Amino acid sequence: MPPGFRLHNTRSRKLEEFTPLQPGKIGLYVCGMTVYDRAHVGHARAMVVFDTFVRYLRHRGWEVTFVRNFTDVDDKIIRKAAEEGIEASALAEREIQAFHRDVDAMGLARPDIEPRVTTSIDQIVALIATIIERGHAYAADGNVWFDVKSFESYGQLSGQKVDELRSADPDAGKRESADFALWKAAKPGEPAWDSPWGQGRPGWHIECSAMAGTELGATIDIHGGGLDLVFPHHENEVAQSEAGHGCRYVNYWMHNGLLTMAAGVKMGKSLGNVVNIEDVLKTFPAETLRLYYLQNHYRSPLPWNDEALPEALGMLSRLYEARDIAETMRGEETPEKIAEALGADAIKVLQLGRAFEEQLYTALDEDFNTSKALANLLSLARAVNRLGSHKKAKRRAGPLVAPALAAFELVGRTMGLMTTPTQDFLEEVKDKRLASMGVSRAEVERLVADREAQREAKAWAEADKIRDELLAMSIIVMDGPQGSRWKVRLEAADAQA
């Protein structure tokens, strides 16, 4: 039996000890995208959070079944397809492919199952029929509405009371304005499927209930999604599933916080302030985004601004450099003996390195506190860098940094950071940033080489002149014992992708 952990459950708004339905197993359902447009960095946060959560649980020995759906038919898809003059299914297919490209580029594991609405119609129809049978829904004019008043605990998840909801436009045929569609009658030209209530398509909420039920059973361990889905989407899922299956739908509700723009306004397609994943990845390595998200607790709102990504990239680079330093250290003695010779800095690296794994578990087992885990990682990296400044370290400290290297590897496995060789990472940064600025790499390298030649000749004025030229191109050169390295300066404006 894997070790336990605690999670904040949206329903109770408290931290709860996690108890699985079956020992050692976790069924996780996360609401996926409605595929009518590219995924943005808000979606990416949810994806990274749950990807990391799954990685971690698996690392700890849990057998996780991870399901994330695609909503591939809905009003927006139909409308956008009509605008583009293509079939709704073609639009959805195109966007699913784009989504998969984004997911792969982000280094996210695919869920075990990615059900789609359009291939789950049978289950959806069957579930709706059961809900009607049990007296919790009614058909009217080819639509099927969920009867909110018939379901006593409606509103429990979100703390809403039916009578106090600000009422939407009462749809024709609805008994209560809070009643919501399980099945929508087809309008001419829309994608439609046969059903006992006539041609039509599923409502937005029912799909998740049906697909989660099919893939994970009537009760699922953990259901995740963005905080903005709590009401009405998840509330309605609860009502449908519990009305249909007669048992609890979800044991633990896990909601990630939203990205906010300046002034705390959230990012959303409807607000027109979204930044797409594919655009960000043109200028920043994917791990930059990961680090940025994981730096904050998953439930907090996360500000998106111009400094965020450059700052995260700076941190990430420092982590890579620390690993690089650690990797080049050699030595044969016992860690204790070297530590004695090298002093306090060495002892600290050893201690932090050895304590890291346990600290990571402690942090992540308490409501998945990646922020805390990363603070520990940064401390470890700093200790390694400090040790690297000792003259004897390179030759002798290898055994001392072995625990640190193991820690970095663990971070890669669980949090998806530091997963590429350092050189590859640095090259990727250069390539992406040069490309985004339209600067030629050959030109940069030629100037750097020229400057090195001038430095060889101790022609400092010439060398400095070239350095200024490079700086004007946002290239920073760093002289070291093995020659000059260079990198692209991070500027806040670049975050705008």
Added chain:
RNA sequence: GGCCUGGUGGCCAAGUGGUAAGGCAGAGCUCUGCAAAAGCUCUAUUCGUUGGUUCGAUUCCGACCCAGGCCUCCA
């Protein structure tokens, strides 16, 4: 109007009934031909305001102020 979050140093941010992680920015220093990078040191007697509980609260409770989310599609 109803429901729900959150207010921690210049900025972002974790956290705890016993006296404030981490990051960025800033200052000084080491290193360097000069720089850069990296490292070191420093930077909140204080955690929105105000009552209360307590030996003790930033942490628990109440009130208030402020910001934001949801109640319509949204990760």
